[in-house]
Amino acid sequence: MYKYLDKINSPADIKRLKTYELNAVAKEIRDFLVQNVSKTGGHLASNLGVVELTIALLTVFDFPEDKIVWDVGHQSYVYKILTGRRDRFNTLRQMGGISGFPKRQESIFDMFGTGHASTSISAALGMARARDLEGKDFQVVAVIGDGALTGGIALEGLNDAGRSNTDILIVLNDNEMSISHNVGGLSLYLSQLRAAPVYSKIKEDVKQKLKHVPVLGDKMTRTIERAKEGIKYLIIPGMFFEDLGYTYLGPVDGHDISSLIKIFEVSIDIKGPKIVHAITKKGYGYGPAEKSPARFHGVDPFDINTGETIVHKNGKTFSKIFGEELVQIAEKDRRIVAITAAMEDGTGLAEFSKKFPDRFFDVGIAEQHAVTMAAGLASLGFIPVFAVYSTFLQRGFDQIIHDVCMQNLHVVLAIDRAGLVGHDGETHHGVFDISYLSMIPNMTIMSPRNGAELKAMLKFAVKHEGPVSIRYPRGYTNDEGSVDDIKYGKAELVEQGDDLSIICEGMMCNTVLSILEEIKRLGIHPDVINIRFIKPIDEDLIVSSIKKTGRVIIVENNVVKGGLGSSILQIIAEKNIKNVKIKLLGIPDRFISHGSQEELYKLCGLDADSIKKHILEMVDDNEQ
Ligand SMILES: Cc1ncc(C[n+]2csc(CCOP(=O)(O)OP(=O)(O)O)c2C)c(N)n1
Numbered sequence: 203m204y205k206y207l208d209k210i211n212s213p214a215d216i217k218r219l220k221t222y223e224l225n226a227v228a229k230e231i232r233d234f235l236v237q238n239v240s241k242t243g244g245h246l247a248s249n250l251g252v253v254e255l256t257i258a259l260l261t262v263f264d265f266p267e268d269k270i271v272w273d274v275g276h277q278s279y280v281y282k283i284l285t286g287r288r289d290r291f292n293t294l295r296q297m298g299g300i301s302g303f304p305k306r307q308e309s310i311f312d313m314f315g316t317g318h319a320s321t322s323i324s325a326a327l328g329m330a331r332a333r334d335l336e337g338k339d340f341q342v343v344a345v346i347g348d349g350a351l352t353g354g355i356a357l358e359g360l361n362d363a364g365r366s367n368t369d370i371l372i373v374l375n376d377n378e379m380s381i382s383h384n385v386g387g388l389s390l391y392l393s394q395l396r397a398a399p400v401y402s403k404i405k406e407d408v409k410q411k412l413k414h415v416p417v418l419g420d421k422m423t424r425t426i427e428r429a430k431e432g433i434k435y436l437i438i439p440g441m442f443f444e445d446l447g448y449t450y451l452g453p454v455d456g457h458d459i460s461s462l463i464k465i466f467e468v469s470i471d472i473k474g475p476k477i478v479h480a481i482t483k484k485g486y487g488y489g490p491a492e493k494s495p496a497r498f499h500g501v502d503p504f505d506i507n508t509g510e511t512i513v514h515k516n517g518k519t520f521s522k523i524f525g526e527e528l529v530q531i532a533e534k535d536r537r538i539v540a541i542t543a544a545m546e547d548g549t550g551l552a553e554f555s556k557k558f559p560d561r562f563f564d565v566g567i568a569e570q571h572a573v574t575m576a577a578g579l580a581s582l583g584f585i586p587v588f589a590v591y592s593t594f595l596q597r598g599f600d601q602i603i604h605d606v607c608m609q610n611l612h613v614v615l616a617i618d619r620a621g622l623v624g625h626d627g628e629t630h631h632g633v634f635d636i637s638y639l640s641m642i643p644n645m646t647i648m649s650p651r652n653g654a655e656l657k658a659m660l661k662f663a664v665k666h667e668g669p670v671s672i673r674y675p676r677g678y679t680n681d682e683g684s685v686d687d688i689k690y691g692k693a694e695l696v697e698q699g700d701d702l703s704i705i706c707e708g709m710m711c712n713t714v715l716s717i718l719e720e721i722k723r724l725g726i727h728p729d730v731i732n733i734r735f736i737k738p739i740d741e742d743l744i745v746s747s748i749k750k751t752g753r754v755i756i757v758e759n760n761v762v763k764g765g766l767g768s769s770i771l772q773i774i775a776e777k778n779i780k781n782v783k784i785k786l787l788g789i790p791d792r793f794i795s796h797g798s799q800e801e802l803y804k805l806c807g808l809d810a811d812s813i814k815k816h817i818l819e820m821v822d823d824n825e826q
C-alpha cells in the first residue's frame with residue numbers, strides 16, 4: 203500500500219501534487235520498482251536513476267499531447283507506472299504482459315517504440331518537423347543517456363536538429379555509465395561539464411557583463427569579440443552544444459525535483475533546439491544497485507535484502523565460454539584483438555579486457571564503427587574479433603558488405619544472442635542474422651550446438667582467411683569434451699536413418715536430439731544433420747540425404763525467410779530433386795513479442811513437442 207502512488211492513475215494526478223508530495227512519490231516509486239523488478243527481472247538501475255526526472259517531465263509537460271521519445275527505452279518503467287500501467291506492472295516482460303520498452307500498441311503515452319540505442323533525437327526531430335508542417339503547437343522531448351549519445355545516429359540527429367530552427371528539447375541523462383563505464387571523447391567532455399556545476403550561474407553573469415562592454419571602433423570590437431570567445435570557451439559549460447546550435451541548460455541535479463521542474467519550465471520559453479543536461483546516479487536509492495550499477499543494469503529476479511540472483515542455472519553461458527576461449531587463443535597469438543560496442547560484460551569479454559587491455563577496444567554504442575574499425579585492423583594483419591549481439595549487428599550491415607566482405611578481410615564476428623532472446627522481446631531477438639549474412643559474398647557462417655563446438659569454431663575462425671561469423675544463442679550450455687573435426691563447409695551427421703532428413707542449426711539440434719529416442723521407439727529413423735556451416739553449406743551431404751529419404755525438415759533459430767531453410771530449398775531446386783516433402787521450421791514472418799525463451803520457442807513451433815508433431819505428420823504417408 204502506497205499513500206500517494208496508489209492514487210496516481212494518470213499524469214493529471216501528478217500535476218496536482220506539491221513538491222514535498224512529489225518527493226514522497228519518488229520514494230514510493232523506488233520501493234515499488236525494487237519490489238516488482240526483483241520478481242520479474244528487468245532494467246532496474248537505469249530506472250532508479252530517472253525517478254525524479256520522469257516525475258518532473260510529467261509535471262511540466264502534457265503527454266500525450268506533448269511528445270516524448272525515450273532513448274533505448276529501458277528506463278521507461280517509471281513513466282509506464284505513472285501513465286496508467288501501475289496495475290499491470292507485475293506482468294513486466296512476461297508473456298502477454300507489458301513490455302520492458304515503450305510500445306505504441308501498448309499505450310497512447312508511448313509515442314515511439316525503442317529498444318536499440320541512439321534513435322531518440324532523430325525520431326523527436328521528425329515529430330517536431332511534422333508538427334511544424336501542420337502548424338501545430340506542442341512540445342517534443344527526447345530523453346537520451348550519455349551512453350546512447352555515443353551512437354552514430356544520435357550524433358547525426360544532434361547535428362541535424364542543432365541547425366533545424368525547430369523547437370525540440372533534448373534531455374541528456376548523464377550518469378557516467380553506459381552498461382559499464384561510458385567511454386570516448388564525448389564522455390570525457392561531459393565529465394568536464396559535470397565538474398563545473400557552479401559555472402551555469404556564471405554563464406549568465408558573464409553574458410550580461412559582456413553585453414555592456416563599450417565598443418570602441420572596429421579594431422576594439424574584434425579584440426573584444428575574440429576576448430568574449432576566449433572567455434566563453436574557458437568558463438561557459440555546454441559550448442560544444444551551443445556551437446552546434448542548442449541552448450544549453452545545466453548541469454542540473456537530476457535527483458532534485460524542484461530544480462528539474464524549473465529548468466523544464468524555462469526550456470519551454472526558449473525557442474529552437476535546447477539541451478537540459480541532468481546529472482543522475484545509476485541505481486540511485488537501492489544500495490546493491492548503487493554499488494554495482496552494471497550488474498543491476500539488466501537483472502534476473504533477485505533477493506531484495508542481498509541483491510543476489512535467485513535462480514542459479516547449471517552450466518556456463520555461451521558468452522562465458524566464448525570469452526574464456528578467446529583469452530586462451532589470444533595468449534598464443536598477439537595478433538588477436540577484441541572489440542565490443544558497449545557490451546563488455548554481456549559478450550563475455552571482461553576477462554579479455556583485464557588480461558589484454560592494449561588489445562581490447564570498447565568503442566561505445568557504435569556497431570557500424572566497430573565493424574569498419576575491425577576491417578582497418580584486419581587490413582594491417584591483425585585478427586579482430588568483434589563480439590556483438592545479433593540484433594545490434596544489424597546496425598553494421600553496410601559496413602559488413604562494403605568494408606569487410608568486399609575486401610575479403612579477415613574479421614571474426616562473434617554473434618551472441620542469436621535466435622530468440624526472451625524477455626527483451628521483439629527489439630532484441632537475434633533472428634535475422636542468418637538471412638542478412640547468407641547473401642553476402644565471401645562470408646562464412648557457423649553455428650555451434652554446444653560450448654565445445656563453439657570453442658572449436660572459434661579456433662577455426664581465427665585461422666580462416668576471410669570474413670567469418672559464429673552465431674550462438676543467449677543461454678546456458680556445457681563445454682565438456684572437445685570437438686576436433688570442424689572442417690570448412692562440412693556438416694556433422696549425428697544420426698543415420700532412412701525415413702527422413704532433419705537438418706538443424708545450433709541449439710535447435712539439441713532440441714531435435716532430445717526427442718530422437720522417442721521417435722526411434724515409434725519406428726521412425728531419421729538422418730539428423732547438425733549443419734555447423736550455414737555458409738558454405740554441405741551440399742553433398744544434404745543432397746545425398748534428401749535423395750535417400752525423400753523427406754526433409756529444417757529447424758532453425760532464425761526467420762524462415764532467407765534462412766537456412768531457404769538455402770536448402772535453393773539446393774533442392776538447383777539439383778532438380780523431385781518428389782520431396784519439405785517442412786521449414788523457424789521464426790514466422792512477424793515480430794515475436796516478449797516472454798521466456800521456452801514460451802517463445804513453443805509459440806514459434808520450435809519446442810520439442812511441436813517438432814515431434816511435425817516429424818510424425820511428415821512420415822504419415824496419408825498427410826499431403
Ligand atoms: C544499438 C544498441 N547497442 C547496444 C545496446 C545495449 N544497450 C542497452 S542500454 C545500453 C547503455 C545505455 O547507456 P545510457 O544511454 O547512458 O543509459 P543508462 O543505462 O546509463 O541510463 C546499451 C549499451 C542497445 N540497446 N542498442
Ligand SMILES: CC(=O)[C@@H](O)[C@H](O)COP(=O)(O)O
Pocket residue numbers: 245274276317499500548619623626676
Ligand atoms: C537494454 C538493452 O539493450 C540491454 O540491456 C539488453 O537488455 C541486454 O540483454 P542481455 O540481458 O541479454 O544481456
Ligand SMILES: [Mg+2]
Pocket residue numbers: 347348349350375376377378379380
Ligand atoms: Mg548513462
